[in-house]
Amino acid sequence: MSVLVIVEHDNKIMNPSTRCVVQAALQIDKNPILLVAGYKCDSVVKEAVDLLGVESVWFADEECYAFNLAEPLAKLVGKVAESFSHILVSSSTFGKNILPRAAAILDITQITDVTEIIDSNTFLHPIYAGNAIEKVRVLDEKKALTIRASAFDAVGNKESACGVEKLAYTFENTHSKFIGQEVHKSVRPELNGADIVVSGGRGLQSIDKFKLVEELADCLGAAVGASRAAVDAGFAPNDYQVGQTGKIVAPNLYIALGISGAVQHLAGMKDSKVIVAVNSDEDAPIFQIATYGLVGDLFDFIPAFISELKTRGLAKC
Amino acid sequence: MKILVAVKRVVDPYVRVRVKSDGTGVETQNIKMSMNPFDEIALEEAIRLKEKGDCHEVVIVSIADNAIQETLRHGLALGADRAILIQAQKTYCSLDIAKILQKVVEKETADIVLMGKQAIDSDSNQTPQMLAGILDWPQATFASEIKITDKSVRVKREVDAGTEELEVNLPAVLSVDLRLNKPRYPSLPNIMRSKQKPLEVIELGSLGLDLKNRTEILEILNPKDRAPGVKVGSVAELVDKLQLDSKVFTGLSH
Numbered sequence: 325m326s327v328l329v330i331v332e333h334d335n336k337i338m339n340p341s342t343r344c345v346v347q348a349a350l351q352i353d354k355n356p357i358l359l360v361a362g363y364k365c366d367s368v369v370k371e372a373v374d375l376l377g378v379e380s381v382w383f384a385d386e387e388c389y390a391f392n393l394a395e396p397l398a399k400l401v402g403k404v405a406e407s408f409s410h411i412l413v414s415s416s417t418f419g420k421n422i423l424p425r426a427a428a429i430l431d432i433t434q435i436t437d438v439t440e441i442i443d444s445n446t447f448l449h450p451i452y453a454g455n456a457i458e459k460v461r462v463l464d465e466k467k468a469l470t471i472r473a474s475a476f477d478a479v480g481n482k483e484s485a486c487g488v489e490k491l492a493y494t495f496e497n498t499h500s501k502f503i504g505q506e507v508h509k510s511v512r513p514e515l516n517g518a519d520i521v522v523s524g525g526r527g528l529q530s531i532d533k534f535k536l537v538e539e540l541a542d543c544l545g546a547a548v549g550a551s552r553a554a555v556d557a558g559f560a561p562n563d564y565q566v567g568q569t570g571k572i573v574a575p576n577l578y579i580a581l582g583i584s585g586a587v588q589h590l591a592g593m594k595d596s597k598v599i600v601a602v603n604s605d606e607d608a609p610i611f612q613i614a615t616y617g618l619v620g621d622l623f624d625f626i627p628a629f630i631s632e633l634k635t636r637g638l639a640k641c
Numbered sequence: 642m643k644i645l646v647a648v649k650r651v652v653d654p655y656v657r658v659r660v661k662s663d664g665t666g667v668e669t670q671n672i673k674m675s676m677n678p679f680d681e682i683a684l685e686e687a688i689r690l691k692e693k694g695d696c697h698e699v700v701i702v703s704i705a706d707n708a709i710q711e712t713l714r715h716g717l718a719l720g721a722d723r724a725i726l727i728q729a730q731k732t733y734c735s736l737d738i739a740k741i742l743q744k745v746v747e748k749e750t751a752d753i754v755l756m757g758k759q760a761i762d763s764d765s766n767q768t769p770q771m772l773a774g775i776l777d778w779p780q781a782t783f784a785s786e787i788k789i790t791d792k793s794v795r796v797k798r799e800v801d802a803g804t805e806e807l808e809v810n811l812p813a814v815l816s817v818d819l820r821l822n823k824p825r826y827p828s829l830p831n832i833m834r835s836k837q838k839p840l841e842v843i844e845l846g847s848l849g850l851d852l853k854n855r856t857e858i859l860e861i862l863n864p865k866d867r868a869p870g871v872k873v874g875s876v877a878e879l880v881d882k883l884q885l886d887s888k889v890f891t892g893l894s895h
Contacts, residue, residue: 345674394770395779418799421783423781424767424771424774425774426774427736427767428739428770428771430775433855433856434767436765441772451763452766453764454659454864457862457863458858458861459859463854464855477846498805500779500780500781500808500809503801503805505804530767556820562820563801568764575853576889587655587657588654597887598883609751611870611872616870617871618874628876629879
């Protein structure tokens with residue numbers, strides 16, 4: 325049994341979710357191998373070689389991998405897959421984009437959003453927006469899995485770095501061209517790995533008032549999230565969206581402000597350790613899953629909460 | 642240009658699904674079904690591209706039992722020109738669906754396959770990528786903007802960090818995200834007209850595919866229940882609970 329983990333990165337830093345995928349890989353095999361495919365991304369390899377439990381890093385440094393395009397990456401995975409029984413990647417937009425294509429090239433099925441590994445063939449993963457959990461056994465010899473990072477702890481670093489093996493595969497890509505990207509730069513922690521998430525919904529009423537959510541987040545050193553309603557209303561950018569079709573988070577503390585708690589939103593946050601819900605509607609479904617619920621007006625609550633945090637010396641602002 | 646839109650019939654997104662007590666699946670008897678919301682967005686986009694003159698025909702295709710005919714008629718009422726039903730008696734995994742679709746794409750010589758990014762029942766998010774891989778066509782997933790030029794498509798994609806823009810050559814497979822458009826409702830005259838539009842039924846067996854079982858679903862479980870919560874009366878009480886009971890602020894330093 326040997327496991328390949330595809331490393332997600334932007335040619336500069338390794339995405340922290342890779343640490344959670346390695347944790348999942350270690351449950352199948354003691355010596356997983358990491359694949360770093362990119363262009364001029366030595367800094368990523370430097371991070372990867374230090375990960376606990378990793379046997380070796382396979383490094384493909386070619387121009388065709390510069391922008392994480394699915395076509396050359398899937399071909400590369402198809403090429404190196406022979407030696408592996410399992411191929412794992414994070415269930416991010418990166419992983420979901422490339423792994424199914426690679427699986428199809430290999431003529432194997434894929435399991436999406438694995439939350440638990442029962443044995444090397446059997447996995448749990450949520451379906452129906454997290455309202456049901458499917459226990460599935462894969463009959464294909466090779467298994468392609470995208471791993472829900474929030475369901476696995478991150479591995480730390482080991483004392484001595486593992487070795488790097490260079491791969492010389494390159495593919496001419498006549499299919500697609502990268503034009504550009506717009507990255508929402510934020511000084512706040514990344515939503516996916518944050519310890520605390522503060523999310524706002526339609527109850528925030530406007531883009532200006534949504535800033536209150538950000539203010540509270542900054543006081544807690546938290547990441548900012550949003551419901552679909554808030555994103556559709558233009559209060560927050562798309563990549564803030566938490567839910568079935570947005571990001572799936574499981575922080576220690578999730579604070580839902582003015583979010584009613586539609587099934588699709590709950591799918592993205594109901595595995596959070598502690599959930600706080602503040603809503604003026606005492607019948608809002610969010611209260612059914614909240615650890616602590618407070619019925620009240622958001623615009624009174626947020627400043628009062630911030631001042632209480634300051635009084636107790638808990639505020640970072 | 643011909644656009645093929647693949648659609649799936651799923652439990653309506655506003656229905657709260659229940660796991661069957663014997664663990665064999667979720668209750669689907671007497672439950673409202675509708676077109677997968679992402680597929681509606683894909684179909685809407687195809688119709689808009691036709692209205693703009695970028696494409697001459699929109700064909701919808703589904704792989705299901707006869708109950709899907711209602712969903713296909715809905716698609717025709719929205720503006721699709723014709724429908725194809727690949728009649729299948731059981732559900733297939735994404736890879737098999739992709740293989741079936743490949744046959745349809747080749748038969749129809751489609752230029753673009755437009756699909757939802759995921760079905761809200763299986764939540765797999767695989768079929769478009771797999772189809773693109775099998776066809777060796779370019780893919781652009783999670784599209785929030787699509788512009789067709791002569792031989793290529795410019796697509797804005799929603800990715801975790803923000804958005805990115807790709808140019809893919811035609812033919813291509815595109816999967817759509819929520820923000821691409823707002824689907825229309827069918828008008829009554831269009832519903833009437835849809836009854837006259839062609840709906841071709843093809844037996845899955847006639848496609849000559851060898852589809853084997855790739856997975857075995859052992860059990861469908863209920864998600865773990867959360868411990869019941871409490872309502873607090875004031876901000877001070879809330880911070881007390883967070884600080885003392887849940888100890889969530891232990892990692893915070895000031």
